[in-house]
Amino acid sequence: MNWVEIVSILAAAMAVSFGAIGPALGEGRAVAAAMDAIARQPEAAGTISRTLFVGLAMIETMAIYCLVIALLVLFANPFIH
Amino acid sequence: MRNLTVIESPLAARTLFTVGPVPITEPVVVTWGIMGVLTFAGWLAARSLRIRPSRYQALIELVVVSIEDQVQSTMRVSAPQAYVPMIGTLFLFILTANWSSLVPGIEPPTAHIETDAALGLIVFFAILYFGIRARGLGGYLSTFAEPSIVMIPLNVVETFTRTFSLVVRLFGNVMSGVFIIGIILSLAGLLVPIPLMALELLVGAIQAYIFTVLAMVFIGSAVSARGAAGS
Numbered sequence: 001m002n003w004v005e006i007v008s009i010l011a012a013a014m015a016v017s018f019g020a021i022g023p024a025l026g027e028g029r030a031v032a033a034a035m036d037a038i039a040r041q042p043e044a045a046g047t048i049s050r051t052l053f054v055g056l057a058m059i060e061t062m063a064i065y066c067l068v069i070a071l072l073v074l075f076a077n078p079f080i081h
Numbered sequence: 082m083r084n085l086t087v088i089e090s091p092l093a094a095r096t097l098f099t100v101g102p103v104p105i106t107e108p109v110v111v112t113w114g115i116m117g118v119l120t121f122a123g124w125l126a127a128r129s130l131r132i133r134p135s136r137y138q139a140l141i142e143l144v145v146v147s148i149e150d151q152v153q154s155t156m157r158v159s160a161p162q163a164y165v166p167m168i169g170t171l172f173l174f175i176l177t178a179n180w181s182s183l184v185p186g187i188e189p190p191t192a193h194i195e196t197d198a199a200l201g202l203i204v205f206f207a208i209l210y211f212g213i214r215a216r217g218l219g220g221y222l223s224t225f226a227e228p229s230i231v232m233i234p235l236n237v238v239e240t241f242t243r244t245f246s247l248v249v250r251l252f253g254n255v256m257s258g259v260f261i262i263g264i265i266l267s268l269a270g271l272l273v274p275i276p277l278m279a280l281e282l283l284v285g286a287i288q289a290y291i292f293t294v295l296a297m298v299f300i301g302s303a304v305s306a307r308g309a310a311g312s
Contacts, residue, residue: 053283053287054287054290054291054294057254057284057287057288057291058291060254061250061253061254064249064250064253064254064257065249065253067253067257068249068252068253068256068257071091071092071256071260072092075090075091075092075093076090076092
């Protein structure tokens with residue numbers, strides 16, 4: 001195993017770990033705000049949770065981008081082959 | 082640990098057979114299967130249309146009407162009928178593709194970036210086509226100079242990046258689900274990944290919805306006079 005592969009594995013781990021921080025904070029804020037809204041207006045829970053799911057999926061996409069980068073580095077690294 | 086070394090690359094597609102010099106991969110076969118199923122379901126419904134609908138016709142009518150309502154409320158254009166066939170087909174295809182993992186042994190074709198790139202190209206050219214059809218070539222090109230002429234490079238780049246992010250979003254979500262279920266299956270064994278598979282059904286439905294909603298927003302912003310919307 002040469003240096004490029006070692007650095008690639010480290011880079012993949014760092015991409016996922018650091019890339020998960022931002023979306024985690026963002027999803028926490030979104031869920032907290034939705035809980036707040038449902039507590040104030042329980043009758044709007046249906047609309048709020050539907051919008052929340054779509055918003056969470058959009059936020060989670062940021063973490064998924066990092067996962068795609070990590071998998072690219074691991075499986076389709078242009079510097080290894 | 083024993084199986085981690087044999088996990089296939091999630092970016093490579095397995096070749097099933099070759100027709101002459103053209104290799105036919107698994108996602109292509111599954112895609113044609115889904116197209117066949119959807120076409121057959123549509124043909125079955127349209128074969129005997131009646132004023133008093135049968136149960137099956139009522140179900141299909143419910144699907145079509147709710148898609149029309151969504152298109153109408155999201156795009157806010159004068160003639161949503163022009164967009165319903167394309168948007169509805171996109172949604173139904175992506176939903177069926179994401180849920181095709183319910184059939185044992187079938188991997189969703191949207192878990193491979195080629196399928197998603199094809200869907201993204203359809204949206205990309207649909208934006209160009211509907212934009213030019215609604216406003217003319219000059220009118221469409223002039224939307225790039227909104228809100229000021231300084232924004233032209235940014236707007237041109239945005240046209241490509243938003244389609245690209247559409248592709249990577251769908252690919253990443255579906256592929257990561259398949260990949261994680263594969264890893265858990267190889268580590269923990271049978272029946273353990275079932276909750277994750279249920280979560281993947283939810284993710285698949287939401288991603289199909291998001292893909293079509295964003296496609297509608299992009300087409301709507303190219304058609305209507307309000308200028309380009311973000312994301």
